[in-house]
Amino acid sequence: MSDDYVMVVENLRKVYRNNGIETIALNGVSFKVRRGEMVAIVGPSGSGKSTLLNMLGALDRPTEGRVIIDGVDISHADDDKRAIIRNKLIGFVFQSYNLINRLTAIKNVEMPLSIQNVPEQERRRLALEMLKEVGLDSKAFKKPTQLSGGEQQRVAIARALVTKPSIILADEPTGNLDSKSGAVVVQLLKNLARKGHTVIVVTHNMEVAREADRIIYLRDGKIEKEEINTVTVQQA
Numbered sequence: 001m002s003d004d005y006v007m008v009v010e011n012l013r014k015v016y017r018n019n020g021i022e023t024i025a026l027n028g029v030s031f032k033v034r035r036g037e038m039v040a041i042v043g044p045s046g047s048g049k050s051t052l053l054n055m056l057g058a059l060d061r062p063t064e065g066r067v068i069i070d071g072v073d074i075s076h077a078d079d080d081k082r083a084i085i086r087n088k089l090i091g092f093v094f095q096s097y098n099l100i101n102r103l104t105a106i107k108n109v110e111m112p113l114s115i116q117n118v119p120e121q122e123r124r125r126l127a128l129e130m131l132k133e134v135g136l137d138s139k140a141f142k143k144p145t146q147l148s149g150g151e152q153q154r155v156a157i158a159r160a161l162v163t164k165p166s167i168i169l170a171d172e173p174t175g176n177l178d179s180k181s182g183a184v185v186v187q188l189l190k191n192l193a194r195k196g197h198t199v200i201v202v203t204h205n206m207e208v209a210r211e212a213d214r215i216i217y218l219r220d221g222k223i224e225k226e227e228i229n230t231v232t233v234q235q236a
């Protein structure tokens with residue numbers, strides 16, 4: 001185990017079986033990610049991006065291969081253990097925000113802390129701090145329907161971050177946003193990487209991908225090529 005790599009992915013295969021029909025979604029994917037690195041995963045529809053993210057985030061188990069996070073093999077842990085790993089180490093951001101509409105922004109952000117049984121006052125404090133970080137403390141008591149798409153996505157990012165996860169996984173986080181709000185969200189993700197969070201972002205948008213330190217191209221469940229973003233490397 002190397003401290004340098006927060007995530008090691010080894011020969012990942014995922015075969016879905018439905019009614020006797022097999023789909024090979026991932027077919028031998030291997031890579032390593034450093035702490036504080038921002039990696040973009042791109043590829044055509046159906047190339048296995050979301051499947052890969054689900055394996056990285058311990059939402060699903062691979063058919064073969066392993067995902068090692070902080071030296072721990074998460075791929076073959078049972079459901080309970082994977083739930084604990086998810087809650088402790090990983091923050092998810094989805095295209096559709098997945099906020100709870102009847103709750104205020106701050107209550108949404110507090111949610112993962114409730115699951116961890118953090119006392120109410122502490123929850124409030126941490127959630128407000130996080131909303132401040134995404135520039136939304138003034139809207140803490142608004143409900144998602146009273147916020148713009150970009151603001152809702154920033155609330156979702158605050159919620160993903162409130163537990164201080166070492167890894168942020170984002171699946172098309174700018175997919176539903178106009179280009180300006182999308183750019184704000186991407187800069188937010190970039191800043192998180194600068195602060196030492198590892199960010200893995202799935203995107204169709206090459207402008208978003210080019211903001212990452214590295215781009216992994218998936219095709220037919222395999223890595224087709226990888227590109228290092230030299231501009232980002234020079235700036236770092």
Ligand SMILES: Nc1ncnc2c1ncn2[C@@H]1O[C@H](COP(=O)(O)OP(=O)(O)OP(=O)(O)O)[C@@H](O)[C@H]1O
Pocket residue numbers: 016017018023024025043044045046047048049050051052
């Ligand atoms: N639960 C499932 N059962 C069966 N097949 C699935 C399942 N989920 C995904 N697949 C198949 O696995 C392959 C990869 O799907 P995946 O969702 O990972 O693609 P993607 O790269 O995220 O595509 P998109 O860009 O459209 O989101 C596709 O052929 C898809 O049809």
Ligand SMILES: [Mg+2]
Pocket residue numbers: 049050051
């Ligand atoms: Mg997908």
